Amino acid sequence: MRWRLPGRTAWRLGPADRDILWLYLSTRIGIWLTAYCAxxxxxxxxxxHDPGPSLAPFQHWDWDHFLHIAQQGYFPGQAGPWLPDWDNREAFFPGFPLVLRAVHVLVPDWALAGLSVSFVSGAVAVLALARITRExxxxxxxGRRTVLFFLVSPCAVFLAVGYTEALFLALALPAWLAARRHNWPAAMALTAAATAVRISGLFLAAALATHFLLSLRATRDWRALPWLALPALPPALFSWYLQVHTGDWTAWKSAQxxxxxxxxxxxxxxxxxxxxxxFGQTQSTGYAFMFQAELVVMLVGVALFVVLARERRWxxxxxxxxxxxxxxxxxWYVSIPRAALLWWPLWIILAGWSLRSPRFRTAYLCAVAPLSTVFALTFLSGRWTG
Incomplete structure (x- = not known):
């Protein structure tokens, strides 16, 4: 079996791809309008009487960590986890801040640079998601239905802000496509890049290793086996870097x-x-609501796993x-609703159900669209608590 880089036709945009990009752009306009209203x-x-800077709604929470890492690095001056007011920035992998710093060379405004990274990454991600769905x-x-369900999902706002979800998916989904075509060098290189962005890249690496082992029954080709180790390199290098500065090989976990x-x-x-x-009335209503959302999405994730296991999609x-x-x-549960954005099989399964039942499509959109608006307003107004 030959391993080849994707040809020109693999990157050519057909009518279906252009429809996906139009859908993506339309939903971005919706989020920008929501940000303006917020x-x-x-x-x-x-x-x-002053609503503040136009990009202020996009600059909340984790964005500050990414911005500080991109501007100052992980340990500016003598700062570090030995200080009582340390911000624990080493809990964030370096992939997104490195890309942000590179884009800042061309886009001087840091906030706009972060939005640009997510905007381009999101476009790549939805194109790849549509192609995976069509297979x-x-x-x-x-493909169009899956992307629609994905882009109007409750936490879809995080694809439009300076966070890691869009960049991760822009690497992970093409990696999945490459693996399905048995292009293991490309798949593992993209997965390695994904592990530099989020720890979830290691979960992807394990999934692709499972796919490789299952494919051996048909191909009997072991030559790609060494490539499977490549995704472990970025986390290993990051751990080494943190150990040099903190003396702790598990500094990332300690910061978490x-x-x-x-x-x-x-x-x-x-x-x-x-x-x-x-539900114990120990938290303010905003925090309690987000804990409720964490519980619901955990149940969704367990149900998703059961469906995938029953279908033997190992x-x-x-x-x-x-x-x-x-x-x-x-x-306790933290950021599970955001993490659900990365469960692309969920959106494919939901789209498949909706294609068989128009009532399911209507029910999904009527239930999720208001939630998506509420979650977007919550983040863009600085009231996000999860």
Missing amino acids: RWLFPANSAT HLHGTAA ERGWYRTFHTPWEAWANTWHNA PEAVYVALSLCALGTSY
């Missing part, structure tokens, strides 16, 4: 524990702690299972 209707000071369900309608309570707990303990914070099942294990064994 800036005027929900300012930090309700009595103000599963066949037909251009299936300090800043986000990601200490190991059994799944039932994590569920119980999240449930208590969701690589995808491995990917989702590892994600659930990582997210479901902390003190």
Whole structure:
């Protein structure tokens, strides 16, 4: 078997791809309009006459960490986790800040540079998602439906801000396509890049390794085996870098524990702690609501794993299972709704159901579109709590 770089036709945009990009652009316009409204209707000071900078709605929470890493590095001056007010920035992988710093050379405004990274990455991701869907369900309608369900999902706003989700998917989904074509060097190189962006890249690497082992029954070709180790290189180098500066090989995990309570707990303990914070009236309503969302999406993830296992889609099942294990064994659930954006089999399965039942499509859109608007407004107005 020969391994070849994708030819020119692999990157050529056909009519179906242009429809996907038009859908993507249309939803971006919707989010930008929502951001404009949020800036005027929900300012930090309700009595103000000035809505603030036009890009302010996009600059919240994790964006500050990425920005500081891109501008200053991980340990500026003598700063580090030994300081009492340290921001635990080493909890974030370097991929996105490195790309942000590179794009900033061309786009001087940092916020606009971050939005540009996510905008271009999101376009690549939805094109790849549509192509993966067409291989599963066949037909251009299936690809368009999957992308629609994905782009109007509750946490889709994170694809439009300076966060890692869009960049990760822009690497992970083409990696999946390359693996399905048995182009293992390309698949593993893209996966390695994805692991530099998010720890989820290691879950993808495990899924692709599963796919490789299953494909051996047909190909009997072991030559690609060494490539499977490539995705471990970026996390290993990052751990080494952090060890040099902190003396701790697990500095990334330590920062997660300090800043986000990601200490190991059994799944039932994590569920119980999240449930208590969701319904025990120990949190303010905003935080309690987000804990409720965490619980719901965890159940969705478990159901997704069951469906994938029943359909014997083992690589995808491995990917989702590892994600659930990582997210479901902390003190409490954190950022599971955002992580669901990365479960691309979910959107393909939902699209398949909707193609068989128009009522399901209507129910999904009527239920999810308002949630997507609420979540977008929550983030863009600075009220996001999860």
